Amino acid sequence: MSDFQNPVAGFGVTFKAMFKKRLTEQYPEQQKTTAPRFHGRHQLNRHPDGLEKCVGCELCAWACPADAIYVEGADNTDEERYSPGERYGRVYQINYARCILCGLCIEACPTRALTMTNEFELADSSRENLIYTKEQLLAGLTEGMVDTPHAIYPGTDEQDYYRGLVTEAAPGTVRQPAVSRGETVQEAESTFGESEPASGKAVGR
Numbered sequence: 001m002s003d004f005q006n007p008v009a010g011f012g013v014t015f016k017a018m019f020k021k022r023l024t025e026q027y028p029e030q031q032k033t034t035a036p037r038f039h040g041r042h043q044l045n046r047h048p049d050g051l052e053k054c055v056g057c058e059l060c061a062w063a064c065p066a067d068a069i070y071v072e073g074a075d076n077t078d079e080e081r082y083s084p085g086e087r088y089g090r091v092y093q094i095n096y097a098r099c100i101l102c103g104l105c106i107e108a109c110p111t112r113a114l115t116m117t118n119e120f121e122l123a124d125s126s127r128e129n130l131i132y133t134k135e136q137l138l139a140g141l142t143e144g145m146v147d148t149p150h151a152i153y154p155g156t157d158e159q160d161y162y163r164g165l166v167t168e169a170a171p172g173t174v175r176q177p178a179v180s181r182g183e184t185v186q187e188a189e190s191t192f193g194e195s196e197p198a199s200g201k202a203v204g205r
């Protein structure tokens with residue numbers, strides 16, 4: 001192509017683009033629906049009775065290429081139980097200043113405790129605010145759930161939870177005092193009202 005033709009060809013590209021449909025998105029006034037498997041903010045899931053699925057194994061943290069996850073596990077006790085098995089995630093943090101939303105952590109999680117939501121509005125002007133804590137990441141309570149800590153469904157074990165045999169909290173289940181977090185029995189009792197005893201279904205074994 002000659003020196004004369006080069007700029008003409010360049011303007012030709014511009015001219016053709018003038019008649020194409022505009023792709024401008026009016027965000028944030030108009031939000032686009034994300035793809036069903038979009039990689040957004042993480043969520044720590046619960047069993048159907050409200051106990052937590054995370055067992056504090058740290059596999060997600062080891063799988064993370066950006067070193068964005070921090071986990072500290074701890075032992076459950078009968079007086080303060082967060083998950084059906086031996087261990088639970090006492091501290092859980094994801095640093096969204098580091099996370100690249102690759103999803104390797106959710107692939108590594110053996111209990112499906114960690115999944116990703118479609119929420120993508122994660123920007124913030126403070127680094128501190130970008131470190132999401134367990135309390136922020138933990139899934140909310142739905143019908144039939146009681147907030148942790150609370151006892152395992154009577155007559156079941158950890159395996160029954162993973163077999164899907166526990167479908168909601170046992171009748172009369174109440175939240176235990178979170179003594180390891182400095183909560184007193186009186187403070188815990190004042191929150192019992194938020195954890196109404198669930199109607200409960202028989203657990204078929």
Ligand code: SF4
Nearest residue numbers: 064099100102103105
């Ligand atoms: S999505 Fe990727 S970068 Fe983000 S926490 Fe998980 S493994 Fe790390």
Ligand code: SF4
Nearest residue numbers: 054055057058060109
């Ligand atoms: S989220 Fe999953 S992989 Fe990470 S510590 Fe909890 S159970 Fe382990």
